[in-house]
Amino acid sequence: MDERELEQRLRTAVEHAAPDPLDRILASCGPQTGTVLPFEAPKKKRRWAPLAVAAALALVICGGAFGITSWRGANAVDSVVMLDVNPSLSMEVSAQERVLSVTPFNQDAEIILGDMDLTDTDLDVAVNALIGSMLQNGYLSDLQNAILVSVENQDAARSAQLQQHLTDTINSVFQGGSLEGAVLSQTVTESADLNALAQQYGISVGKAALIQEIIAQDSTLTFASLAPLSVNEIALITESRHLTSQTVTQTGTASTKAYITAEAAKNAALSHAGISESDVAQLEIEFDSEDGLMVYEVEFYAGGSEYDYDIDARTGEVVKSSREGGGSAGTSGGTASGSSGSYIGEAAATAAALQHAGVRQADTTYLRCWVEHDDGRAECYEVEFLAGSTEYQYEIDLYTGAVLKSERETYGTSGGGTASGSSGSYIGEAAARSAALSHAGVSESDASRIQVELDRDDGRTLYEVEFHVGRTEYSYEIDAASGAILKAEQEIDD
Secondary structure, three states: OOHHHHHHHHHHHHHHHOOOOHHHHHHHOOOOOOOOOOOOOOOOOOOOOHHHHHHHHHHHHHHHHHHHHHHHHHOOOOEEEEEEOOOEEEEEEOOOOEEEEEEEOOHHHHHHHOOOOOOOOEHHHHHHHHHHHHHHOOOOOOOOOEEEEEEEOOOHHHHHHHHHHHHHHHHHHHHHOOOOOEEEEEEOOOOHHHHHHHHHHOOOHHHHHHHHHHHHHOOOOOHHHHOOOOHHHHHHHHHHOOOOOOOOEEEOOOOOOOOOOHHHHHHHHHHHHOOOHHHOEEEEEEEEEEOOEEEEEEEEEEOOEEEEEEEEOOOOOEEEEEEEOOOOOOOHHHOOOHHHHHOOOHHHHHHHHHHHHOOOHHHEEEEEEEEEEEOOEEEEEEEEEEEOOEEEEEEEOOOOOOEEEEEEEEOOOOOOOOOOOOHHHOOOHHHHHHHHHHHHOOOHHHOEEEEEEEEEEOOEEEEEEEEEEOOEEEEEEEEOOOOOEEEEEEEEOO
8 A cells, every 4th residue: 555545545534534513413403594604613723533533543554454464365375386398387376366476497497488477467367378388389289298287285175176277277278279188287295305306306396296106106217217308208108107196187198199109119129139029928018218218118028038128219219229048948058949049049159159269157257148230130149258367259150159250368467457267356246336336426326227247348357337317327447356446437418
């Protein structure tokens, strides 16, 4: 209330508190004859009656207090509404559903807001404006159509009511724009843990709550791997893994239009492995994320081996592949069955290399065998092993077991590069992993995708340790005998 309004209220109060009594006096005197002569009192300064002043002041004080209380009530935060697509932002909202403030959590949200000032805007109007901006800037489309709505309010009933209202509002916007959208909605309760995670990854408390519930159901997923993803991508991962939620409701289906089908991903993996589907057992396909890239994770068994593939969900390219096991149970020499039945198997390839070298497997300190591929086609078995101070490398024919190529290199005993004849002198993978994490100042619980592998480099036996923390990738080379850090690198993984 400004000074002018205060003066006007005071003037009105005084006028009502001290009315003109002339009409009342004349009425009480009965009928009158003659002419009423006006009486002019001597001019003097007008005095307010004490009661009139008191009444006026009381009215002003009460009115002022009511005005202050009303102002405070209208500007008090009643709810917090969070919207996440990949843009992530929150709005503080009054009980009258007026927007009090808007906070963007990432650069995408700042793009969405642009020069819009949504302060003191009706919540529905603000939501319409934000959804429209997301559509205009391409954050919501047929390819990425999912949005997460999170509501925080101390009153559970009010929170649920607002959650449903916002879901209906956003669905109406989608229908008006002819978009088949997916709306995920939830009520959340703020906590210190959720706040810390939200600040660490630049997301809303609502998105942090969603991710926390997902990883609680699937321990193979990590917070660091899911946080950079859009809500559409997170929804696809949870749907493909058949994860359920007790707190999140969903209308519509997350879009898969940007990706190849699961069938195409399966065919890409089988083609790369050189295996027909009829020879495959226990086939599993699900969405996953590899360093922020959406992939299909394809796993299957064939010929006694377990195959793991990551297939780029957009292009169908093989991002990563691995194979464990060399032959089916009960076969002689580890010969693989099925479509790879013409392959001799990793065990037989290893035996062929050892026999050619005249080395017993018990005398090796390092031994690896795998199928080498070139442009997606299997070429040969690669066999590497270390015996004493000599390193051996072999290429073995996939079908006959013939030695296609062999190399050996012997290292001197000086310079600390020679490994002993027993792997018992190595520190072990656990110690190598611990040494790398300690050097990086990272706890194992904060690291993801930890890989430890024994290798040889310039005559030295070492452990290669790789792990991720958030979007930072760490690579270490650890001396296999002493545990010394030979090489340490870290880079931001895009």
